[in-house]
Amino acid sequence: MSQMLWLIPALPLVGAIINGAIGKRLPRAMSAWLAVLMVTASFGVSVLAVLNLVALPEDARVIHETLYQWVGVGSFSANVAFWLDPLSAVMILVVTGVGALIHIYSVGYMAHEEDYARFFAAMNLFAFAMLTLVLADNYLLMYLGWEGVGVCSYLLIGFWFNRDSVAVGTDEKFLSPRSSATKAFVVNRIGDFGFMLGVILMFWTFGSLAFEDVFQGAETMFQVGAPVITIMTLLLFMGATGKSAQVPLYIWLPDAMAGPTPVSALIHAATMVTAGVYMVARSHVLYELAPTTLAVVAVIGTLTAFIAATIALVQNDLKRVLAFSTVSQLGYMFFALGVSAFSAGIFHLMTHAFFKALLFLAAGAVMHAMNEMIDMRRLGGLRKYMPITFATFLVGALALSGFPLFSGFFSKDEILAKGFAHGEVGLWAVSVVTALMTAFYTFRAVILTFGGKPRWKEGEIVTAQDEDEHSGHGARGLHPHEAPPVMWVPLAVLAVLAAFGGFIGLPHVLGTNYFDQFLEPVFQQPHVEISETLEWTLIAISTAAALVGMFIAFRFYRGSSTAPARLTSYYPWLYNLWVNKYWVDQFYDFAVARPGRWLANAFWVDVDGRIINGIADGLGRTFKNVGQSLRSLHAGYMRGYALAMLIGIVVVIAIVVMRP
């Protein structure tokens, strides 16, 4: 079994092909468990591969496997080849591990869907693309995965393509699944435009797109600050802002919540959206040569984290709170990358995958119990009805808030500490405020959903906005219940990971950071020395931020505090700014979409229609008038027309040729 890396993406691909081709004819259970089996098998192979990797001496921890030459033209060549090092090892374990859990959960969650096979085919296809992305040994194959996950995201956001809205029991208007899907793909394409240009510039700079050649070339050929590297890394980062939903391209992710909740958990929280983080970390050799780009990454990350957190404060839809939280947490990861704390960024990527997948799946369990209704204003009191879901959601919330000793605490703390140590005190301060907001909106969601008294009635009928197309859920009255084992077991496993996953990366003052050590051969970073006092101080500050945020949430939402309403009326402009998401969608519509449509219309109607066709038709009429006198020869009958033309050509040729 020396060559087995290719199996890791290939197994889910096989699952996707089988389910796509004949899934509809398979028994439902077989279709679903086939998909689960393929991802689980892929996880098994991943574990074996990582064990093989760890068996290698630390400075030689790379398994490189080439399948064939994908494309070769002149000096350009790219292979289908896989590259397993500690960084991709973390990624494949997260993708297949969390992926397998979410697949299992989906068996229960999607049980009432008719298009079962289509769902699982797309999920498996996603696993294939994501694993190709993180295992590729070159940027072109990475791009295949990169675009592939985008397609799967498109397919799954638009899973309920025939419904105008998936919102139930709410007066809020959201984009339809189909429009959300299109929007997601197009916005990502704008980012990919940059990514592709970056890859092209990379080839002309290094003569190769393989990681080995590029990184070696970068280290030997360029000094820190070389302009070409700065441009290249900025272009690549543009792709990351699309895929990982950063300012200014983050607008697609909240709308992506129109997809089924397991999709939100797997693709739009745990894995795909972290592809940009992975890509930048993978390219760390290049980024470290470009301090300007790193500064941009840090600022964009911090800004995104902050902006998304402010929007999350005022959302009523539980999934959208989590979506903006994902945008915000991705911002943290980029902040980490921007201050060269690459392994801290990847650490947060991993813990975030655990706790955010958990939060989404638990939110899905709530939707399952509440006939898809997820407007928090109409929830409440659910802790009694679904204790397991409540307990696991709480674990996820504590991890997200950075409550001490939960996984998110360690990873976020490492980011904040390294950001501070790197000298980015301003960005650090903003990040601390963001952490406070995070704890606030997270516990706002916990309390509104599970705490207090129910704001719904047993047996109440809630209706979907497009009821006639999607009848079934709303027709039944509300009878919330705990999720079935196939759903809560994955929740429990993720809860364990979210609670204890952080202990592999302890801060210096508490123990050993095994995670950093494992990634050391990849990033080879000098150890940043921070004094113990400073480290304790920083831990204290970030803990305080989390606790204060939680405390405010309790004060505001336990019982019947009027504080939220009063704040809203004191600062209506701020509330409007946040609730309208800073009017960014409207701005793009006004500044890009409308002028674009206007211009396209001018091209079509005026340039094509009036000018070009005007000239052509005018010439045509002239010919026709001349032809009037020869009317008997062509009665408008095409065949005669053509024959005459042919004869004409031959005559012309003959005349010209015969005259030497």
Add this chain to the structure above:
Amino acid sequence: MSLPILSLLIGLPFVAAVIMALLPRGNPSLLKGWALAAVALEFLLSLYLLFNLDHDTSAMQFVENYAWIPQFGISYTVGVDGLSFWLVLLTTFLMLIAIPASFSEINERLKEYFIYFFILEAAMLGVFMALDVFLFYVFWEFSLIPMALIIGIWGHERRIYAAIKFVLFTMSGSLLMLVAILALYFVTGARTFNLLELQKMVTPASIQPWLFAAFALAFAIKVPMFPLHTWLPDAHVQAPTAGSIILAGVLLKLGAYGFIRYNLTLFPEASREFAPVLIVLAIIGIIYGAMVAAIQKDLKSLVAYSSVSHMGFIILGIFVFSQQAMSGAVLQMVNHGLSTGALFLIVGWLYQRRHSRLIADFGGLQKVIPTLSFFFLLVMFSSMGLPGLNGFIGEFLILLGAWETNPAYTVLAALGVILAAIYLLWAYQRVMHGPVTNDANKKLPDLNRREFILALALAAFIVLLGFFPNIVLDPMQASITELLNQTTVAGLLK
């Protein structure tokens, strides 16, 4: 003397046409059966090239040479190299798709219909194989008439207007080319029409730009390049499905091929000199075509404008004189033939079911006809250059090669990649997604067996070339290297 494979390939459709003419008119299934058998036989015959082509030489292969009008140096010379034989295969393959695609759509005057298609096939193959400029011109003109007839007789509402427009546009270009061909005969002093002989001659610098322009005009109309493209939407919208498949799949390639085979090799200095002009027009076409495609209300018209955009990539790839870009351009000719052929096939199927091409008349079809929708989805992603499907590597190589000449070309052309996602996804969303609001859409039949086989054949190549583009790229490398050498050496001599 080995097998005269190329003459067989050109001759077989003519024979098929004659036999078709002799078959009884009253038996449509016999006519259809023979038509299918003939194009299938032709396709199988063309596979001979695939298995016998020497990948390591840039020389013309399978060459046949017979005197035709020796007093004027006109000969029947045909041959293919690693570049043009792909276009031959594309032609025979798309004919194999187009003929059965007509079976349920065309019911009137079947005999003539198939005869015109056979003549068209022979003419198109002749254009790709001719190594005598005069012979080339004869085939070139010959390809025009059957297509005009197919549009004019079996087309939709405004078929006569579209057919005449098609003829007028193309004719005005090719007449000037004829003059240039004759001039070539006289001014070079070669007194021959043999392409390979003419390539060795140096056309005087004073006259080269004029001859280049005359050829370029004919080819630019055919491609079509902005601003000479307006015949294309009309021709496509009015043409029957099979006509659109061949028009987009093969006829447009005649123009692109002409640029490579004639402009570059006969007028290398002028090619270099005028390259920026053609590149700028190509890039305008990429963006303009994509933008206009986005606001079309008629699906066929949308696909037609998307062709303007895609063909712009191909012209860009040709005129940046790069191994990667040129390879990408030829690969993209094959890809565009498959993808756009498939798109027209899909629109044709939708039209047959609904008797409409208007996007607004559809909606929610994915629920009603899932298999057709999935095929549409696949082709759509192929057309927007998704990695893993055929369209990506070609587009990428063009953008890659263009960067070496001028990064601005790449940046601007890559905007077309974003726009392609917009016009295709938005169209797909409106046709296939959403609730089924129109009662007429509620009970449409999904793909039947015959349609499914056609879809599967196209889908297979779309995926195959996505993962193994080297199949197409390898055989053409020697020819492209040689081609670029010719233009470079000529540039240095000057």
